[in-house]
Amino acid sequence: MSKRIPVIIDTDIGDDIDDAFALCLAMQSPEIEILGVTTVFKNSRARAMIAKRLLELGGHPDIPVAAGASIPLSNPEMFGKPVDFEELPKSYRPEYETGLYSVLTGMELIISILENSSEPVTVVTLGALTNIADVLRYRPDLKKKIRQINVMGGAYYMNWTEYNYACDPEAADMVMCSGLTVKAVGIDVTLHCVPEKKWMLALNSHTHPCIQMLMEMCRMWTKDGNVCLHDPLALWSVFDESVLEFEQQIYRVESRARFTRGICIKLSDHNWQMPGRDSRLYVAKQVDAPAFVARCMDRIVSMGEMK
Numbered sequence: 001m002s003k004r005i006p007v008i009i010d011t012d013i014g015d016d017i018d019d020a021f022a023l024c025l026a027m028q029s030p031e032i033e034i035l036g037v038t039t040v041f042k043n044s045r046a047r048a049m050i051a052k053r054l055l056e057l058g059g060h061p062d063i064p065v066a067a068g069a070s071i072p073l074s075n076p077e078m079f080g081k082p083v084d085f086e087e088l089p090k091s092y093r094p095e096y097e098t099g100l101y102s103v104l105t106g107m108e109l110i111i112s113i114l115e116n117s118s119e120p121v122t123v124v125t126l127g128a129l130t131n132i133a134d135v136l137r138y139r140p141d142l143k144k145k146i147r148q149i150n151v152m153g154g155a156y157y158m159n160w161t162e163y164n165y166a167c168d169p170e171a172a173d174m175v176m177c178s179g180l181t182v183k184a185v186g187i188d189v190t191l192h193c194v195p196e197k198k199w200m201l202a203l204n205s206h207t208h209p210c211i212q213m214l215m216e217m218c219r220m221w222t223k224d225g226n227v228c229l230h231d232p233l234a235l236w237s238v239f240d241e242s243v244l245e246f247e248q249q250i251y252r253v254e255s256r257a258r259f260t261r262g263i264c265i266k267l268s269d270h271n272w273q274m275p276g277r278d279s280r281l282y283v284a285k286q287v288d289a290p291a292f293v294a295r296c297m298d299r300i301v302s303m304g305e306m307k
């Protein structure tokens with residue numbers, strides 16, 4: 001098989017369950033090599049513990065995990081309310097503590113991986129973009145070591161302030177303006193990616209310890225068992241764009257307004273006179289949700305099977 005794509009996964013695992021699904025999908029995807037996992041937003045230490053435990057149970061104790069920025073660049077409140085940056089994630093349990101995560105910060109781990117990689121690395125962001133913005137601020141010379149950034153974040157075709165961008169609008173805007181190739185899947189497409197009940201039943205009766213932890217986390221997050229595969233779609237887009245239609249556009253993330261901090265504004269239109277063809281931002285316009293959900297869930301339920 002062809003060479004694997006080196007990736008760093010930056011995640012706010014521990015609240016919405018889709019990050020844990022994305023990590024399981026990553027472990028089940030031979031197209032990629034996970035060089036490291038970093039965590040972001042609010043209690044990033046607890047998030048690192050969760051990620052480390054899930055990777056261990058999935059058979060990858062060797063993948064380094066580092067706790068990244070808990071606090072955004074400049075965002076003391078979200079949706080008009082203050083944020084408790086030390087709050088534990090909803091699907092955290094003390095049993096997940098292994099103590100084996102990296103002594104480096106998230107930013108340091110990303111820098112170290114980029115410095116030591118012989119080829120450009122793909123960064124996949126599944127939460128606020130604070131860690132990546134910090135890397136770009138402190139080590140702009142390492143841009144050349146980033147192949148592209150695959151982002152779950154934003155809403156591009158509907159009027160909605162998406163959560164990851166609302167967590168840290170300044171960081172999201174910095175990544176948009178970085179000049180790096182950014183492939184963004186927004187919530188307007190990921191909302192369509194809901195697994196049918198048969199997949200959840202298969203996971204509920206699964207015997208693999210990693211899947212059992214995934215479902216334990218799932219029950220702590222949602223009472224009704226509803227899951228939406230936002231983050232797994234961003235991960236999937238790293239190695240297979242056939243289920244997506246991307247559009248080259250210019251967007252900026254609003255950071256100065258009172259009610260719309262974190263909202264995406266399209267600038268590649270006739271008013272702003274910025275042609276999208278000059279942009280290196282590609283936003284997902286369509287997804288073949290049935291095809292993606294089936295392929296993604298098939299990989300996750302196959303965990304532990306002999307290949």
Ligand SMILES: [Ca+2]
Pocket residue numbers: 011012013016018019126127231
């Ligand atoms: Ca996430």
